[in-house]
Amino acid sequence: MKVAVIGAGWAGMAAAIAHAQAGRRVTVFEAARRVGGRARAVPGALPDGSAVTLDNGQHILIGAYRESLRLMRLVGVDTDAALLRLPLTLLFADGQGLQLPDLPPPLDALLGIARAKGWHWRDKLALLRTAALWRLRGFRCAPPVSVAQLCARLSPRLMAEFMAPLCVSALNTPVHAASGQVFLRVLQDSLFSGRGGSNLLLPRTDLGALFPQAAAHWLRRHGGQIITGQRVCGLLPSAGAGWQVSGGGASERFEHVTLACPPWEARRLVAGIARLDAAGQRAARCWSAAADGLRFAAIATVYVHAAGVRLPQPMLALRSTAEQPAQFVFDRGWLGGPPGLLAFVVSASDGERAAIERQVLQQARATLAHRESGAPGTQPPLRLVQTVLEKRATFACTPGLQRPGMQVLPGLSACGDYVQGPYPVYPATLEGAVLSGSAAAAQARPSPAWRR
Numbered sequence: 001m002k003v004a005v006i007g008a009g010w011a012g013m014a015a016a017i018a019h020a021q022a023g024r025r026v027t028v029f030e031a032a033r034r035v036g037g038r039a040r041a042v043p044g045a046l047p048d049g050s051a052v053t054l055d056n057g058q059h060i061l062i063g064a065y066r067e068s069l070r071l072m073r074l075v076g077v078d079t080d081a082a083l084l085r086l087p088l089t090l091l092f093a094d095g096q097g098l099q100l101p102d103l104p105p106p107l108d109a110l111l112g113i114a115r116a117k118g119w120h121w122r123d124k125l126a127l128l129r130t131a132a133l134w135r136l137r138g139f140r141c142a143p144p145v146s147v148a149q150l151c152a153r154l155s156p157r158l159m160a161e162f163m164a165p166l167c168v169s170a171l172n173t174p175v176h177a178a179s180g181q182v183f184l185r186v187l188q189d190s191l192f193s194g195r196g197g198s199n200l201l202l203p204r205t206d207l208g209a210l211f212p213q214a215a216a217h218w219l220r221r222h223g224g225q226i227i228t229g230q231r232v233c234g235l236l237p238s239a240g241a242g243w244q245v246s247g248g249g250a251s252e253r254f255e256h257v258t259l260a261c262p263p264w265e266a267r268r269l270v271a272g273i274a275r276l277d278a279a280g281q282r283a284a285r286c287w288s289a290a291a292d293g294l295r296f297a298a299i300a301t302v303y304v305h306a307a308g309v310r311l312p313q314p315m316l317a318l319r320s321t322a323e324q325p326a327q328f329v330f331d332r333g334w335l336g337g338p339p340g341l342l343a344f345v346v347s348a349s350d351g352e353r354a355a356i357e358r359q360v361l362q363q364a365r366a367t368l369a370h371r372e373s374g375a376p377g378t379q380p381p382l383r384l385v386q387t388v389l390e391k392r393a394t395f396a397c398t399p400g401l402q403r404p405g406m407q408v409l410p411g412l413s414a415c416g417d418y419v420q421g422p423y424p425v426y427p428a429t430l431e432g433a434v435l436s437g438s439a440a441a442a443q444a445r446p447s448p449a450w451r452r
Contacts, residue, residue, distance in 0.1 A: 001446050004029060004245050004254040006232050006269070009037020010430050011416045012260030013215035014071055014437030016224060019258070022441065026224040027254070028216075029247060031231035031261075034208065035216050038262075038393060039430060041208035046338060047305050047383040055207045056388050057301050058330050058343045060169065060315075062088075063199035064189045065431040067438060072211050075218040082210055083201040084335060088112070088190075090165060090317045093367050097317060098162060104195040123158050130154060139188035141180045143400040147171075150180035165317050165327050168347040171397040171427040172297050179399045182427050189424065202314055204336045232261075235269050235412070237276065242447045243411060255446040259414040260437060263395070263404070266414055267291040276409075283409055290404040294418060299393035300346040300353070302326070302360040303385035309340050309368060316367075318344075324363035325349065325356065341385065353389050394428030406440055411447020415440035 001024045005016045008030035019026045034040055044054040061068060061083065072079050087108070091097040096118030100108040109131070113124050130153060141150060147167045151159060164175050170186045171178045190198045203210050216226050232247040235257065242255045259266040271288040273280075314334035320327045326344040333339040344360045351359070361382060368380055395401075395418045403420035406413055415421075417432035421439045426432035 001025070001255045001444070002242075002253075003027070003256045003258065003444065004243070004252075005258045005260050006245070007037065007260035007262070007265070007416075008032075008035040008212065008216070008226060008228070009260060009416075009433065010039055010068075010211060011433040011437035011440075012037070012258075013212050013219070014067075014434040015258045015260055015415050015441045016219050016437075017071065017074065017215060018438045018441030019444065020219060020222045020224050022444075024256075024444075026219065027252075028219070028224065028226045029230055029232050029245070030226065030228045031265075033229045035226065035228065036208045036212040038390060039207045039210075040212065041206035042386075042388060044303065044386045046341070046385060050338075052338055052341065052385075053206045054303055054386060054388070055203075055301070055343075057299050057390055057393060058328075058345050059203065059207060059430060061201035061203070061430060062190050062197065063201060064193045064197035065201070065429075067434045068211070068431050071215070071434055071438075075211070075214040077211065077214050082203065082205050084204055084314060085196075086200045086202065086314065088198040088200060089313060089315065090162060091313055092118075092161070092317050092319065093311075094118075095312075096161075100198060105192050105197065108198065109191055118161070119157070120155075123155050126154055127158055127162070134184060134187070135192070139184040139192075141184060143179075143181055145180035146399050147175040147178040147180050147183045150183065151175070161317075161319070165320070168327055170429070172299060172347045172394040173397045173427075174348055177396065177398055179397050179401060179427075181399070182397050182425055185425055186427065200315070202330070202335055232269065235273050237273070237280075237447075241411075256411050256413070256444045258437075258440050258444065259408065259412070260416060260440075262392070263291045263294050263416065263418050264392070266404075266416070270408055270412075273409075280409055287404050287408045287414075290402060291418075293402065294404075295396040295398070296392035297347075297394050297396050298349040298389060298391045300349040300351075300356050300360075300390075301388045302344040302346070302357055303387070304342045304344060304361065304364050305338075305383045305385050306340050306342055306364070306368060306380045309342070309380050310334075311342070318363065318367060323359060324366065325351065326360050326363055329364070329367065349389070353387055356389070357384060357387055397427040406436070406443065409447075411445065413440045413444055 100112035236244040311331040330343040332341040415436040
């Protein structure tokens with residue numbers, strides 16, 4: 001079967017690999033000049049002018065991301081070298097917060113909560129009681145329930161210093177608007193999927209090298225083709241069977257097409273299909289309407305250089321406010337990058353670039369003022385390196401969200417972190433993307449002859 005995959009992000013590369021393993025002839029079309037989609041490398045420069053490779057957003061993986069890790073190993077990535085594995089840690093600059101020990105679940109969570117610094121014993125007891133109740137209920141709740149409603153019995157401090165940063169890092173959606181059902185699924189898979197499932201996996205290499213570039217090399221070695229810098233303009237049912245994929249002034253017929261592009265691009269292609277029969281038109285309208293119903297959230301990553309600074313941990317949680325919006329800071333020096341390069345992450349961002357940069361620089365000064373290596377009140381010199389603002393970084397993972405389905409039309413499927421499929425319902429994560437890509441390829445069938 002001759003297959004086209006439109007989009008070379010993590011979902012698209014996962015789908016292309018699965019298609020190739022099934023013996024299909026695969027061509028991947030990517031509008032950008034680099035593979036990786038919303039998780040890719042970007043070039044930058046330090047204040048002294050030296051080149052540095054950044055990411056278009058700081059990503060975290062966890063030990064429960066089995067499909068992501070499997071695919072990395074398949075394409076030749078040494079995951080032990082490429083990822084720094086740490087127990088789940090949500091520590092602040094003052095040392096308060098949660099850090100799980102390296103023990104099998106649920107002992108790691110029990111002991112970690114009991115040892116959490118800065119929490120009152122009543123807070124710890126309430127969290128343990130709430131977590132036990134979630135487990136008894138099979139980590140399920142009614143679809144309309146938000147994370148805030150799910151955690152209504154927890155104290156404001158626990159919400160501000162644990163649940164809110166955990167929710168926004170996993171779902172990129174504030175607790176009052178985030179799906180409790182999806183949040184519970186993430187907790188179940190991370191905290192109760194076996195030893196190491198809750199571990200944080202921090203990339204030691206750029207996101208392009210972590211998977212998509214290696215996947216592209218693997219695909220070419222196995223007979224696949226990747227065409228970058230070419231946007232697909234449209235799809236048409238081919239005479240007889242299959243699909244005509246047009247772009248770059250040319251058109252080519254494929255027996256199956258997998259849409260692995262962002263939902264707004266997939267919607268454009270599906271809504272623009274002509275020459276369908278009445279049933280096909282209804283299916284295309286239905287799928288397009290579901291994709292059009294998605295709402296999106298931004299993520300800003302502000303890279304700052306602080307000469308001579310090394311954080312006590314590779315990642316620190318931050319007490320986020322409207323004036324100090326970043327929820328986390330990553331020390332790229334811990335992760336193989338230049339010393340002093342810090343990445344401040346503003347999830348669910350709703351500000352403009354200039355305002356975010358100004359606020360984050362102020363937040364960075366406040367965070368570093370009492371760092372362990374200097375006297376209180378000292379201010380390390382801070383320089384803005386680069387800000388990456390992804391306006392539509394993720395879909396908003398809201399309660400009761402109806403996602404577009406994997407099957408669009410005969411011989412036309414869709415994959416991506418936003419697609420509903422036969423796998424666990426995840427938020428907009430790398431694991432959700434690759435699970436969707438692998439599943440879409442597994443279910444792919446050639447298009448039958450078209451009826452008109």
